[in-house]
Amino acid sequence: MKEICIVEFPSNLGLKEPQPGKEPGVKKLPEWLWRHNLHKEINPKDVLTLDAPKYTNIKDPETQILNANSLVEYAREQAYLINNLLSQNKFPFIIGGDCSILLGTAIALKQKGNYGLFYLDGHTDFMDISLSETGGVGGMAASIVTGNGHPKLTDILNLSPYIKEENLWCVGNREYDEQYENEIQNSEAKYLSLKELRKQGISNCAEVFLSEIKNKNLDGFFLHIDVDVLNDEIMPCVDSRTPDGLSYAEFNELASYLFQSEKLTGLEITILDPDLDLTGQYTKDFVVNITSTFDKSRNNF
Template sequence: MINNLLSQNKFPFILGGDCSILLGSAIALKQKGNYGLFYLDGHTDFMDVSLSETGGVGGMAASIVTGNGHQKLTNILNLSPYIKEENLCCVGNREYDDEYENEIIKSSATYLSLKELRKQGIKNAVQSFLLEVEKKKLDGFWLHIDADVLNDSVMPCVDSRTPDGLTYNEFNELTSCLFQSKRLTGLEITILDPDLDETGQYTKEFVANITSTFNQNFNN
């Protein structure tokens, strides 16, 4: 399905469950060319299975799509890696555990924790990524959004709650910069669990923010 949309120059906007849906998106992208990945998440999802408490693919999605892990997942259709490691930009992690962070720090991916993102500045960080997309002459880039990148006070309806996170002002500033890029190929949203939002207030606020920002800035 994603492959067909890309072939028709349409923009896939995917609502998913957990982050493992990235595998399908990444495989479709690899079949079309050489793409970058902006991974906006409260966690890196970049680790070996030996560090995983659950062994779930969702917690290792960024690592798997860049070719790290068992070949049954990393080399479907002999396409490994679906996204080159150096074309991954992982942004927003706030699980500050040395062993956990070291996995992506020692990789060739670009890594900006939440602290580093704020230090560098959102616009500067996004522009740096977009310049790399142009410099490398990539066919485009995919945007992965995990709802748990948001501050826990405004988005508690996730499966791995962690203190802090992006405010909506920060989130909207970041996504608006990405939505304006003609190189944005598609996006996916994961982890927001409506069963954890009994009144629907958090989901409504999220939808209002992302649709407003998207409609105002999308430039493809």
């Protein structure tokens, strides 16, 4: 059984300002989840924190991406930390931050071998910079880690692609804009929108994914959880709200299949913004659901 290590990446570098002069509040998420007992329930062997570089709302002229140089610097530091944990056969339970925190972990996974990525998100995050109005890596993270985009971000340490496109499963999107969906549909990634996930069935989807990891003889897979995959009524405290989404029953069912797999190498939780959940009620519900589902499965690590 792998030792679980909570890793805190309190970064908001991949998001635009919610309003002029105000930083995105998602960098407060690790402390916020600690206050709402996630750390207590997970009961990790260690808790490690890596502070992010200073946030700016300025686009890099070379890439047109927000905080590009800081993201590269941070990703290298993240990768070093995660690589060490994986070398010790530990399980990184990562708390963001926005979705750009994936870059460092993806680099570490590439350094270790050939891994799959289950990207559970209310958006594909598989977007070219040409379609981005904000220049935020949070909306492009899945695309960047599979080698699409400017080499400053896609080829850090000459490791592009960090995750092979064919080993990405993008699940749960409900942004049904044709131009937006075309990006992922025209890739080699497996794409299951929320509609398609429900149509095919959660257990079937998980079974096919886990079979593919086994049949491809991958070294493992990493689970990305953007909380905006949840229904907007139960998780409205996110930066990009969209109607519908998974119920907790659906989320817990899918998560439990993935948590139980011995091929699960680590996971990350992103996007819940404490500034948007002033009473903490939505956060409390989330912590209860994810920790109870995780704890029931952890004996399989």
